[in-house]
Amino acid sequence: MTMDLQTERCGVDGAAAAARRVIDALVRAGDISGADMAGIADRLNAVADDLEAQAPPLRDRLVNMWRGDGNTRHDPAAGPENPIAPPLAYTGRPDGSIESDVTLGLPYQGPPSSVHGGVSALLLDHTLGVANGWAGTSGMTAELTLRYHHPTPLFEPLTVTARQVSVDGRKIRTTGAIAAAGRTCVTAEGLFIAKPLPRPR
Numbered sequence: 001m002t003m004d005l006q007t008e009r010c011g012v013d014g015a016a017a018a019a020r021r022v023i024d025a026l027v028r029a030g031d032i033s034g035a036d037m038a039g040i041a042d043r044l045n046a047v048a049d050d051l052e053a054q055a056p057p058l059r060d061r062l063v064n065m066w067r068g069d070g071n072t073r074h075d076p077a078a079g080p081e082n083p084i085a086p087p088l089a090y091t092g093r094p095d096g097s098i099e100s101d102v103t104l105g106l107p108y109q110g111p112p113s114s115v116h117g118g119v120s121a122l123l124l125d126h127t128l129g130v131a132n133g134w135a136g137t138s139g140m141t142a143e144l145t146l147r148y149h150h151p152t153p154l155f156e157p158l159t160v161t162a163r164q165v166s167v168d169g170r171k172i173r174t175t176g177a178i179a180a181a182g183r184t185c186v187t188a189e190g191l192f193i194a195k196p197l198p199r200p201r
């Protein structure tokens with residue numbers, strides 16, 4: 001049996017998805033488009049003014065972000081309420097592995113038509129962390145070693161996988177990979193140190 005690791009949906013998801021569309025469309029359009037960028041900047045600033053005027057105190061939002069004890073919804077890799085997250089949606093498997101299918105567009109570009117190496121590192125760091133959560137022993141990333149075997153393509157389905165390999169005292173070792181069309185593009189090995197951090201309450 002597998003399990004969908006996404007948490008409950010809530011209202012900000014729709015606005016975050018729209019913001020994600022805007023980011024993608026802006027990067028896609030650029031200054032060679034005929035778009036009225038000054039007018040678009042005014043409209044986007046008006047949206048930001050509205051949100052800023054209604055935002056709760058930062059402390060309240062932090063408490064809200066860290067409610068519950070499971071996966072969070074705000075992180076920059078899988079957070080459905082964070083517009084800079086693609087976002088990854090995980091499936092956890094009984095063998096301890098987790099998997100996410102994602103296609104990345106121009107905002108994540110590094111080399112031509114390829115995923116930025118730092119973006120791959122972000123996605124793998126987070127995915128290894130979620131694999132630790134799925135396995136039941138989580139920690140802080142102490143070391144993350146990446147090997148970039150082949151360019152990771154934009155605009156094509158990618159599979160991001162991870163699994164916890166061992167727990168030795170406080171040291172947790174976890175591996176993961178990003179593959180495209182069955183070809184491994186990036187592999188990761190992480191050392192995590194178990195260290196409970198209190199959630200803001």
Ligand SMILES: CCCCC/C=C\C/C=C\C/C=C\C/C=C\CCCC(=O)SCCNC(=O)CCNC(=O)[C@H](O)C(C)(C)COP(=O)(O)OP(=O)(O)OC[C@H]1O[C@@H](n2cnc3c(N)ncnc32)[C@H](O)[C@@H]1OP(=O)(O)O
Nearest residue numbers: 069070071125126129130133138139140141142143193195
């Ligand atoms: C990650 C928690 C998030 C909270 C989530 C809550 C619930 C989880 C539920 C589901 C999970 C879902 C999502 C999570 C997804 C993603 C997670 C994102 C991960 C991150 O984005 S995380 C940010 C980046 N990360 C940091 O910001 C770390 C900064 N750093 C420190 O906070 C400390 O540095 C720390 C804690 C690493 C160690 O500090 P410390 O004082 O606790 O440990 P200490 O020094 O006592 O060492 C004990 C033994 O570990 C060895 N050791 C220590 N560090 C080592 C290293 N670098 N390399 C090799 N070995 C090392 C020592 O050599 C000793 O080994 P020995 O016992 O053999 O002597």
